Amino acid sequence: MKKIVWFVLTLALVLSACGAPAATEAPVAEVPAATEAPVAEVPAATEAPMAEPFRVAVVMPSAITDLAFGQSMYDALVRVQEEMGAENFEFVYSEGMFVVDDAAAAIRDYATQGFDLIIAHGSQYGSSLQEIAPDFPETSFAWGTTVDTFGQANIFAYEALSQEGGYVNGVLAATLSTSKVIGVIGPIETGDAKLYVDGFKAGVLATDPAIQVNVNYIGSFSDIALASESATTQIAAGADVLTGSAQMVVGAIGKAEEANVLWFGTQSNQASLAPSIVVASQVYHWEVMLKEMIGLIQDGTLGGQSFSANLANGGQVIEFNDGYALPAEAQALADETIKGIADGTVTITLP
Amino acid sequence: MISDLFTVTVLVGILASGIRLSTPYLYAAIGEAFGQKSGVLNLGVEGQMLLGAFAAFYVALTTGSLWLGLLTAMIVGALMGLAMAYVTVNLHAEQGISGIGFYLFGLGMSDLLFQKLMGTVETVKGFPEIYIPGLSDIPGIGKIFFSQNILVYGAYLLVPIAWFVLNKTTLGLKIRSVGENPDAADSLGVSVSRIRYFTIILGGTLSGIAGASLSIALLNVFQQNMTSGLGFIAVALVYFGGWRPIGILGGALLFSFINSLQLWMQVLSIPIPSDIAVMMPYVVTILVLVATVSKVRAPSALSKPFERGD
Amino acid sequence: MQSRLNSLIDALLPVLATLAALLVGAVMLMFLKVNPVVAYAALWDGAFGSSNAFAETLVKATPLLLVGIGICISFRGDVINIGGEGQMIIGAVFATWVGLNFTGLPGWLTITLAMLAGFLGGAIWGGIPGVLKAYFSVNEILSTVMMNAIAVQLMNFLLRGPMIDPAQAEMASQIPQTARLEEIFRLPRLVPTRLHLGALIAVILAVLVYILLWRTTLGYRIRAVGQNPHASRYAGIKVQRYMVLALLLSGAFAGLAGATQVFGVNYRMITDGSSSGFTGGAGFNGIVAALFGGLHPILTIPASILFGALLVGANKMQRVVQVPSALITALNGLVVVFVVSSEIIRKRRQRRREADAKLENDSLPPPTGSGDKQLNQAEAGS
DSSP: OHHHHHHHHHHHHHHHHTTSOOGGGSOOOOOHHHHHOOGGGSSSOOSSOSSOOEEEEEEOSSOTTSSSHHHHHHHHHHHHHHHHOTTTEEEEEEOOOOSHHHHHHHHHHHHHTTOSEEEEESGGGHHHHHHHGGGOTTSEEEEESOSOOTTOTTEEEEEEOHHHHHHHHHHHHHHHOSSSEEEEEESSSSHHHHHHHHHHHHHHHHHOTTOEEEEEEOSOSSOHHHHHHHHHHHHHTTOSEEEEOSGGGHHHHHHHHHTTOEEEEEESOOGGGOTTTEEEEEEEOTHHHHHHHHHHHHTTOOSOOEEEEOTTTTSEEEEEOTTSOOOHHHHHHHHHHHHHHHHTSSOOOOO | OGGGGSSHHHHHHHHHHHHHHHHHHHHHHHHHHHHHHTTOOOTTHHHHHHHHHHHHHHHHHHHOOHHHHHHHHHHHHHHHHHHHHIIIIISOOOHHHHHHHHHHHHHHHHHHHIIIIIOSOOBOOOOOBOOOTTGGGSTTHHHHHSSOBHHHHHHHHHHHHHHHHHHHSHHHHHHHHHHHOHHHHHHTTOOHHHHHHHHHHHHHHHHHHHHHHIIIIISOBOOTTTTTTHHHHHHHHHHHTTTOHHHHHHHHHHHHHHHHHHHHHHHTTOSOOHHHHHHHHHHHHHHHHHHTOOOOOOOTTTTOOOOSOO | OHHHHHHHHHHHHHHHHHHHHHHHHHHHHHHTTOOHHHHHHHHHHHHHSSHHHHHHHHHHHHHHHHHHHHHHHHHHTTOOOOOHHHHHHHHHHHHHHHHHHOTTSOHHHHHHHHHHHHHHHHHHHHHHHHHHHHHHOOOHHHHHHHHHHHHHHHHHHHHHTTTOOHHHHHSSSOOSBOOOOOGGGSOOBSSSSSOBHHHHHHHHHHHHHHHHHHHSHHHHHHHHHHHOHHHHHHTTOOHHHHHHHHHHHHHHHHHHHHHHIIIIIISSOBOOSSSHHHHTTHHHHHHHHHHHTTTOTTTHHHHHHHHHHHHHHHHHHHHHHOOOHHHHHHHHHHHHHHHHHHHHHHHHHHHHHHHHHHHHTTTSOOOOOOHHHHHHHHHHTO
8 A cells, every 4th residue: 555655656746747857858058067077086097188177166156047146157167168178177066055054065065075266156155265264275265256355365255346337337328318217126235236236326327417217126136026027117117228137137128128128237148138128238257367366276376365357357348239239429438438447547436 | 205106107007017916926826715715725836836937938938839838837737736636635744844845846846947948048928918999098097907918817807706616606615615624525425635636736727827927928037936935925815815816816916016116116216225115015914914803714624634534 | 662663663754755755856867867876875975974964964954953843832832833934034133133242241141142032033023923813813824924024124134234244334345244253152063063052952952842842731731722722712721822822932943043053153144135045944944844753842853854964965966966956956845745745654554553552452441531631642643
């Protein structure tokens, strides 16, 4: 009897669950490095190249496919790998580590496995790193986004000056708005989102102080429905240009498209979601600082420095959407602003 | 500026977006109400919604047919319901906990399938808003009530239908009697397990539609954990509505209106910390319930497994 | 002897059910082209493979156990507390405030005060739904779901405003976190791992809650109200008061769980905007652990360890075979469903034993017990 119960139960669950997994033959967004990375097989003597590959582990709160913060780091690692070659650069990742003490366990575990660089890609991981790093003086750690290395010789810090890209987006938004009302959708009023939003506002107001910027923080990184409704509300309140930070804005972009309202993206290139109305996206290119860190580590410096991804060093890039015909003078203004920020002639005043 | 709130634009905006926001709650909560009326508490609504949302989106994306997407969401929801029914009716498992299990399963499975089958966020063209000649042109009201998509209308049609089925049909009588006094119902020849199977599968199907209403009608994207707690609010609204479809409608609208009100307050730059504004719908829902102390009693056999002849 | 064997088998049932769920998980792993043997070896290794791994399991089990013993109280009192997440948050806020402000006191005293503050914070956040249920007929599922959301926003508000780390307040990024607790105000570690005193406190409290529920009048009344409110009212028990008490105590233990997370693990409060970012979902998973333990505080100890091992081991598995974290979540769901379904086997075995016993004792007159006696009999099996 028991066996029958179990059998049926198992069957029912498998059927209800796996009705879909035709997963195997579908295009799988596999990590090239991941498959060969498993720790177990590394020590085994490989016949391949003499030099040990550089091994990186990254721990991040969101998913590598979030079209935002997490994906920006994943894409950067893939680009580094393409440049250095898969035989010289390997990386593994732990995604969805939004629970801080899970992340701490992952970081410690990677450290014991002798990775060359362990990236804690989330500002909430600082305390964990501060505690773990001293136990592994031979291992290099990186923490973002922040500037704080805790004075540790084996911690790098990296941050993105999101206000810079926000400012450029803001200048462009002010130029393109005819209703003189611009809407901003944010998750929670902190960190990267706040930097971006504040920079954006500064950019708008520097260009046209008469424009009204309506900011709406929806209190969540995941509530797509509320973010969409926020976009609709902004549009009803007269906004003809919108922007928003973090991964829950994907639905809002759709609302902007329906209403034919312009959109400015950040963290990742969001043009694919609405090719006709996305003007430009601020995109992080963490590989710029990753390569610097790798260079330093290979030369024996394991940390103690902090890096900023900004427009000047190419860690931050404004990617314009080819699908949107940006007027020439607006393009010129944008280029000028980018140049100005990069060479320091344009200064951004945050509240 | 508070006075900015009292304009026609804002009022129309709040009502229209409140009606949109309430749509998934209505499907999910009415489905849950059927289950609870028959004595089954399902805390797995959120998981069913997520799988439904993904199924609808993926099928719509790959086949181009929204209706096929909707149908798939219903089937997936029904299958989740079937599994839940087997576990709670046949195996007498603790209902609340099985629900949490199914929630986790749906949360993980929908995300896993999303990553393996799609890999990145994409968009579809969802169900369009339906233009009703004449009605849609009425100023204000037209925009609020008559320029919504088919699934929004469906949700509002569901309210009277559910009321009718629960209160005016033999099936409704059986459902209620199974939830109130399963032993008596059983002795009168009503199959308790068959009724419960029916209501749980119906609940799953409606949760599937609720998910689809997000992914292919209102938001037209899929992302991991996109319901973000919506399913649990839906369960809460069943209690708010005292297991009556009309009460659920009231709760869903109240919650949604306050939610869109707080969005407007922020957009109009009324000086209130964003976190406090976001809190409003939750606080108000509790306060309203406190103020209108109702003595509606839960179905007596709610969350109690039925065992024959002890 | 026979009965000892029987209870051993009963105790092993959740483990067997977990294994069955992992078997289904193996099929899913194979779909992902991952060798299940390698994957599960990693899971085992991550949970029990070394003393450090086992310590991590215990660290993970601690909040589950604390929430779980609270759940034992509320579910025994027939109130469903799904507000553990919010109660953990408020408890942690209270405790952190004490830890950061009572810095003039000796370490042990501040820690004690902080733990009490956490207990109090959780009690308030659990007591409110209790009062709403008892005196305003607001269903506790509704109020606890809403109170969870309110707690999250309150935490976000406090951590980016009044309670923000002064160092962060000056930086542009303004990470929403409090200052770090000074070293003397942290829960001491037991062995050179992350295992902290909180684990021991949790175990002691589990025993105390057992005594509370089965050896005191208060506990008896909570259970009596849970089993039959009408009879209890008739017997002169103030039903409403015990309803409030059940939710309040349940919340208090969750609040303590939040406090130990701050003082034993993170040493500060940080928010990522969601509840689970801070709680790790322990407010929900604690319910599951308590049910695994048959709503018995003592049995909740091994149940929490089992569930904690699963969570910790699964993370290790993700690292070793690089499966998406989503699979882990789905797998956890399966385990929960399987374990809760396996209950039926235990119940059937118990009924069969009772039937056998009844046959033997058939000549004896049936027990003419009071409500209390019957209650104890009903509970005896768990």
